[in-house]
Amino acid sequence: MIIMLKPSRVSGSSSKLGKRRGFTLRISLKVIPQLSSTSFGRNHWSVMGNPPDEYWEKSYKIQYEKLFEPYIIMVSADVPLYDERFSGVVSHLATVAAHTGEQFFVLPGVFLLASAHERSESWSNRYSTRSDDETKFNQLVLKGLYYNFMKNLEDGNGPIVSENTKSKERLLLLQERESKRKDAESKSTQTDTVLYPTKSLLCY
Numbered sequence: 001m002i003i004m005l006k007p008s009r010v011s012g013s014s015s016k017l018g019k020r021r022g023f024t025l026r027i028s029l030k031v032i033p034q035l036s037s038t039s040f041g042r043n044h045w046s047v048m049g050n051p052p053d054e055y056w057e058k059s060y061k062i063q064y065e066k067l068f069e070p071y072i073i074m075v076s077a078d079v080p081l082y083d084e085r086f087s088g089v090v091s092h093l094a095t096v097a098a099h100t101g102e103q104f105f106v107l108p109g110v111f112l113l114a115s116a117h118e119r120s121e122s123w124s125n126r127y128s129t130r131s132d133d134e135t136k137f138n139q140l141v142l143k144g145l146y147y148n149f150m151k152n153l154e155d156g157n158g159p160i161v162s163e164n165t166k167s168k169e170r171l172l173l174l175q176e177r178e179s180k181r182k183d184a185e186s187k188s189t190q191t192d193t194v195l196y197p198t199k200s201l202l203c204y
Contacts, residue, residue: 057109058108059105059106059107061105061106062103062106063103064098064100064103067094068094069094070093070104071112072093072097072100073112077176078100079096080096080099080158080159081158081159081169082099082161083095083145083149083161084161084162086142086145086146086149095146099153099158
């Protein structure tokens with residue numbers, strides 16, 4: 001499911017979206033210039049314009065498009081593993097969205113809060129201006145990784161995932177199973193107590 005905020009304005013290189021009830025989501029077209037050329041970036045927000053309030057009282061579906069990078073809410077067990085080389089840069093949400101599926105739901109009256117934080121070291125390495133040549137090279141590397149990732153998905157293959165991440169996933173699955181087992185045992189014990197309550201003995 002995707003959580004999106006109602007747009008209030010879309011213009012210029014940085015579009016301020018959903019400034020409602022103190023919540024603001026920004027999409028920088030300078031960082032993701034391709035977004036402005038996709039049908040999502042070109043049409044979706046502009047078509048919505050300023051619809052009546054009833055429009056925001058029902059959920060509706062939207063289709064995935066390349067470089068679509070939403071904030072989404074998912075069941076943790078359904079979140080796919082992804083290539084850690086995208087971690088900390090603008091492509092990591094796009095890869096998760098691409099791997100998740102073709103269809104998302106916009107929920108009315110629901111907001112997602114993301115706390116402010118400093119730029120990651122990975123982001124600085126890709127987009128800082130300390131060296132134009134180095135920055136351009138890092139951006140080309142990222143584009144190549146993204147292209148290979150999308151090609152693998154089209155070919156029916158998953159992303160490249162390190163053994164470290166795979167081992168952490170196995171550990172999380174084991175912990176989840178153990179937690180479910182303990183929860184089931186606890187419920188079973190409570191049921192037995194209700195069905196077969198212990199009787200206290202009174203001695204005179």
